[in-house]
Amino acid sequence: MSVPDAGAAVCTLHDVTVRRAGRALLDGVDLELHAGEVLAVLGPNGAGKSTLLGVLAGDIAADAGEVRFAGRPLADWRLGELSRRRGVLLQDNRTAFPFTVQEVVEMGRAPWRRTDRAVEDAEAVAWALDVADVAHLAERRVPSLSGGERARTAFARVIAGRTGAILLDEPTAALDIGHQEALLSRARELALQGVAVLVVLHDLNLAAAYADRVALLQHGRLAAVGTADEVLTAELVSDVYRTRVEVIPHPVTGQGIIVPVR
Known part of the structure; x- marks a missing residue:
């Protein structure tokens, strides 16, 4: 497996905007995916998660901004060459x-x-x-x-x-709890070998457990990017998802667990 240098920016979005039918699906997004990390993209339905992945994959063209892969404009890559990377x-x-x-x-x-x-x-x-x-x-x-x-x-x-990078759009959606854990554990192992892993998830606690960084989208904009502890706060998650939540420490690990206030 050929992987980029650890920590290198593999995929880069700079001020990327995607519009459809007069609506901005992504609006001025800046984001980098680095070699050797798991980056989880989170957000409510319609926030722009799949659009962001599609732009990075080259399946969706940006209306404005710049998309780069391995330092080169994405448009400069031939499909076969990109598929091997x-x-x-x-x-x-x-x-x-x-x-x-x-x-x-x-x-x-x-x-x-x-x-x-x-x-x-x-x-x-x-x-x-x-x-x-x-x-x-x-x-x-x-x-x-x-x-x-x-x-x-x-x-x-x-x-x-x-490949040296994998982009996964909701890979755990149809899986039972055991296979969810197993799949993300494998993604984590690939990242430890130097692979750049971007994964779109709905489960905030899975993201907190397996991602090095999380990117939280709201209405096509990045609400926050950072570690799970930095981003997945009760205040920010409640605001973005329009649902009151609290973050409680796990009784053994101390890691924050996000639960809705019922």
């Missing part, structure tokens, strides 16, 4: 055709065809199947899987590419 998991990861899990995960190696890294294909696919806990499903057809099994298969496809 970053992997993307979108919310909608449905597979229309009856591929097997093995075949879907093998698709994650497509950018490396006819390169000297193609010799890693079999080992990388086997590793990804194991890491995502879908090796026992390898011969199953994807349409026959549960939502959680499909989500883990999609995650396996992304990590099989062994």
